[in-house]
Amino acid sequence: MKNQKxxxxxxxxxxxxxxxxxxxxxxxxxxxxxxxxFAPRTAMNxxxxxxxxxxxxxxxxxxxxxxxxxxxxxxxxxxxxxxTELIENVxxxxxxxxxxxxxxxxxxxxxxTQTQKADEEDSWKEGITPYLSVGLSADDLGFSxxxxxxxxxxxxxxxxxxxxxxxxxxxxxYDVRFTEGDTWKKAQIILPVCYKYGELKLIDRPQFTxxxxxxxxxxxxxxxxxxxxxxxxxxxxEKDKLDEFxxxxxELYTANDEKLGLISNVKGLEDATLENIDVKTLIVDxxxxxxxxxxxxxxxxxxxxxxxxxxxxIKPTKESYFVIKMNGE
Numbered sequence: 001m002k003n004q005k006x007x008x009x010x011x012x013x014x015x016x017x018x019x020x021x022x023x024x025x026x027x028x029x030x031x032x033x034x035x036x037x038f039a040p041r042t043a044m045n046x047x048x049x050x051x052x053x054x055x056x057x058x059x060x061x062x063x064x065x066x067x068x069x070x071x072x073x074x075x076x077x078x079x080x081x082x083x084t085e086l087i088e089n090v091x092x093x094x095x096x097x098x099x100x101x102x103x104x105x106x107x108x109x110x111x112x113t114q115t116q117k118a119d120e121e122d123s124w125k126e127g128i129t130p131y132l133s134v135g136l137s138a139d140d141l142g143f144s145x146x147x148x149x150x151x152x153x154x155x156x157x158x159x160x161x162x163x164x165x166x167x168x169x170x171x172x173x174y175d176v177r178f179t180e181g182d183t184w185k186k187a188q189i190i191l192p193v194c195y196k197y198g199e200l201k202l203i204d205r206p207q208f209t210x211x212x213x214x215x216x217x218x219x220x221x222x223x224x225x226x227x228x229x230x231x232x233x234x235x236x237x238e239k240d241k242l243d244e245f246x247x248x249x250x251e252l253y254t255a256n257d258e259k260l261g262l263i264s265n266v267k268g269l270e271d272a273t274l275e276n277i278d279v280k281t282l283i284v285d286x287x288x289x290x291x292x293x294x295x296x297x298x299x300x301x302x303x304x305x306x307x308x309x310x311x312x313x314i315k316p317t318k319e320s321y322f323v324i325k326m327n328g329e
Contacts, residue, residue: 264323
């Protein structure tokens with residue numbers, strides 16, 4: 001009886017449990033039988049956040065880059081050089097430089113042109129005064145103390161050195177040939193000047209100088225073999241053939257004969273005549289090309305000759321030779 005009663009009670013509990021789960025809308029979760037376990041969702045959230053962060057940074061960098069590029073482009077467009085204006089400015093600068101050089105020559109001519117006539121001294125001072133800065137007089141220049149006639153004959157500009165761009169100060173160098181009485185002299189003069197507003201003013205006394213270099217700094221020495229191509233010397237019958245070909249080439253080259261184009265791709269001289277030729281070296285390189293160096297003499301009018309060095313690169317052909325280069329061209 002007791003067992004039957006307990007069985008009824010258990011059945012009732014099961015029934016009640018079934019009913020309760022039914023009414024609650026929940027079912028008992030099935031037991032997980034998978035062997036692979038996934039990482040917790042925390043790691044996935046970290047990677048996702050990192051990816052979003054990097055993406056945002058990348059977008060910011062791209063925006064800044066394109067923004068800067070656009071700004072630079074606008075600045076470049078706003079400051080774009082006007083070609084016409086640039087050419088005009090360059091031309092103005094050239095004109096100003098030429099004008100300064102010319103006025104410097106005028107000053108030199110006035111300095112070196114004096115006569116001993118009684119009424120000429122005042123005239124000389126009046127002519128040079130407009131080119132003097134305030135406080136500098138004609139007597140300060142050191143050119144008025146002469147007892148013989150002095151005349152400028154030839155004036156050549158040498159160079160100009162900028163002393164101060166801001167203040168427009170320059171040093172103008174001139175080569176002067178002049179006479180003192182019947183004697184020819186030569187000198188080099190420096191004019192310290194200020195050239196501004198189209199006017200040239202001497203700002204100090206002229207200075208005598210000598211721009212000739214007393215000792216050369218370039219110590220390079222002549223070397224006959226400096227440009228000789230590496231290879232083997234041509235000898236025997238081949239050398240005789242090449243010597244004959246080279247002579248024929250220069251006979252056509254000096255006269256610029258139309259047949260020159262048949263044996264070379266170079267242009268010749270005009271109306272000259274070959275006088276002599278001296279082949280100093282004749283070498284064949286590893287590619288089978290011949291390199292000839294030497295000198296040849298020619299004249300336009302007999303009795304007045306010139307001597308020129310030459311370097312030929314000659315290519316062999318089936319029947320003869322062909323000059324492909326002369327003097328590196």
